[in-house]
Amino acid sequence: MAHTRILRAFAALSLAMVAVLAPAAAQAASDGPASHLAAPRPADVPTDVDDFSYSSWDAVYEIGLDDEGRARMRVTETLVARFPDVDQNRGIVRGLATSYEGASIETTILSVTDSNGADVPYETDEEDGLLYVLTGNDDDFVRGLTTYVIEYEMRDVILATDRSEGSSAPPADEFYWDLLPLDSTQPIDRFRAEIVFDPAMSNALNGATRCYSGPSGSKEECELEGPTTDGRSATFRVESGPRPAGDGVTVAIGFEPGTATQPLARTPDPVADVAPIVAAVGALGLAAGSWVAVSAFARRRRAATGIVVAQYDVPDSLPPLLAAAVVPGAEDVIPSEIVHLAVRGMLRIEEGTEEDEPRVRRLGEAHSPDQLDVDALEALFLDADADGVVDLPAADEAFAARMTALQHRGTTEAQSRGLTEKARSRSAVILQWCAIGLAVVGLAFGIWSAASGRLSAIPALVVISIGAFLVLLSSVYPFSKHTVLTVEGARTYEYLQGVKEFIRVADADRLRMLQSYTGAERRADGTADVIHVYERLLPYAILFGMEREWGDVLEKAYASAERGASWIGDPASFALRTQLASFVASSHSAATYSAPSAGSSSSAGGAFGGGFSGGGGGGGFSGGR
Structure with missing residues (x-):
């Protein structure tokens, strides 16, 4: 897991550098995930791949604590898509969140199957904080009612909240989650979700629950059934009839404080977030x-x-x-x-x-x-x-x-x-070695902070990486003889x-x-x-x-x-001054003449009592392929 977190930290760093050095790519990305991920359609099909609906959307969320006391969630989504009877779609695109409240949630796709349990071909792509699941392939089209069963896991989905400041509510842990993607253009005929907690978490429920529905920012409340107990596990249910595109359902379920161990990334640590930046500034100052x-x-x-x-x-x-x-x-x-x-x-x-x-x-x-x-x-x-x-x-x-x-x-x-x-210069060499040493220490600390899953440490890692590069680049001058x-x-x-x-x-x-x-x-x-x-x-x-x-x-x-x-x-x-000024200008120009380079040209060219729909983790994206 640590190895995976390190790779993700460096992936985030690479994306930040690409955003600076490749504005054209950034502009392409800004067109939206659906247009970026949609496969090309035949020229004779004028419809859009997002022009379909869901007959039903069912999801089961199984949440428990692992050996470290951290929350782990297994989700099974059964999505029945209704495609038009033309060669328009090759499948669906489901976008899943990869982070929540400053920490990576290690989203992992377990399987994609059909209604009979047969494997459905798919590929994944990660972009802008979402892990996209692209079902189907470029060779086959799908028509009519088509079922997709997507199983995936996430970690650290329980958030510790501290309401001691400015609120009369006591501190608590909560599962505050968007059950439907609000960034979606497909309506849903019927929606149903079950949220099942393991015995340890069921025993820690504090009785506080909320349910919100509607577009992002809506405070309209909905009915959350439960908890019902089957054995020792507690289950909550929410369901509804037709929901328009972009209409979400968000639930908030409360637990006693300290129920779930929080990841290091959510632990306040201004040193980890700021120290690499200070090191970068100090190293550049020494350089x-x-x-x-x-x-x-x-x-x-x-x-x-x-x-x-x-x-x-x-x-x-x-x-x-x-x-x-x-x-x-x-x-x-x-x-x-x-x-x-x-x-x-x-x-x-x-x-x-x-x-x-x-x-x-x-x-x-x-x-x-x-x-x-x-x-x-x-x-x-x-x-x-x-x-x-x-x-x-x-x-x-x-x-x-x-x-x-x-x-x-x-x-x-x-x-x-x-x-x-x-x-x-001996003093220049000493100062430059100090700059390199500080940059290396700051870079190592930045990598360690980002590798711990702390997303807030990524900007500092970017800064210290650029700073370390500039320090190394600047070393040529003080280390050279002059x-x-x-x-x-x-x-x-x-x-x-x-x-x-x-x-x-x-x-x-x-x-x-x-x-x-x-x-x-x-x-x-x-x-x-x-x-x-x-x-x-x-x-x-x-x-x-x-x-x-x-x-x-x-x-x-x-x-x-x-x-x-x-x-x-x-x-x-x-009139010596006039003659001299003219000669100096002319002879300087002749002595420093350089022909213009050939071929050069220019071109123009949820909280309980204060939550809302879309305010939790999860959600993601849904579209067509």
Whole structure:
């Protein structure tokens, strides 16, 4: 039984996942069990398989206590169906409840026979809390009066009720059961039911009984005969004449409290229902913490002295391709490298024949101080014409691939030069192992709670299952080695932060810094060549995303010197910011171009004194096949 309950718990979990991942299937299920289970009819039969009636509906309920003191019920239903005299039906569909008040009742079909006791072929299907019995087969039709005798068993059909709060009635156990399916489209000519209790339960009867009839929610009372005693067993009877489709009969029979042992699933246990959810939240929180720990680890590795001093010059051994590997979140790396080559006199940026395709011209007189600059020149001018001129293409995958490889070369070069290394965060690993451990414990507890038959534990099991999956999925990041700065790399990063600080401060402060240092390039009168210094910093301003601000500073410097930039556009123009913004946008687009994927497309597309009919367990469904 425990094995069966575990399988049912996982079946419920699977259904929950399918409902999330397969909305189309959920929509099909919403059409109703009758349409889902009905076999296809011949095209020449226009009638519906549910278009029949029952001549009689008789049921015998035998209820007793097992060795554990839990209620067990054996039911024999004798249903005489009246089918039309056409090839419409292959049988009936009887739906039986599989749970009651939060607990599985372990519904088991024992047999399906005809009026002579011969076996009737059938199959079962479980869906939406009902076990469907589909009689007959797809090859044979049935006509006229046809008898089906369905025998089945259920467990834990006696419910313990506590009326101590808000009610004057004392606590009691009760058999509160729907004897007819309220979800039915077939009328019944005659209905009769017998409810027989074993001696132990008969001795525990407290005399309280109720009977309700009518559609779901009706409080109209009906006559429940009994109890009559045959030997030591007590029997109750209820019967009626014609009943329209969906008209139910519900009985409530009371017992002394504690008569039937209740399943664990009905025992209040908020821990079992909530603990897996808490474990899922905690595990996901720890997993998130491990990701934060990785980021904190990378930030700690960027600190060398913790002191940032404004710098107005960048050494030749730190071209933008290499600096981008040290500066987290560096922007527009390729445009920055091209501008770097331009301001150092190795190429000139010109307007192309197309507005979004600027042209670069190679200049032979300048020397490339770093091998990365040499590699960048070769990659840029691979397709140059005889004059050393090439248009940066707006849509060329080959060019974009070269630029991507060039940027990757800067990353690998940073590692080979000892600026970066691969390392794993120990604190992140510890946090992630804690997350996995908590998820595993929560999942095991959730499975145990669901396996005990507690239906209320199913949502928590779903949550912890999803949480455990996400925790395992997230483990790749904290368990991996990440690129972080070495001690030398941290010093380089602080130096570049000093460059950023120099770019950020006011112009008067920058001039003071230039006059106070001896390393700046000097004019004959001993003052610093401001334009030369500012031009050299422009590529790094682009890396920091500060090209607009620095472009404005350069424009003012050019205007003060009454000349324009010699490395881009029209030298007579002082509109550097406009030219620079256009070039950065165009070159970034060219370096990151990716052709649209081929073939992609989009498409639109009962309580005693407070009960009612249909309020108990059982009931189920009836329809045609």
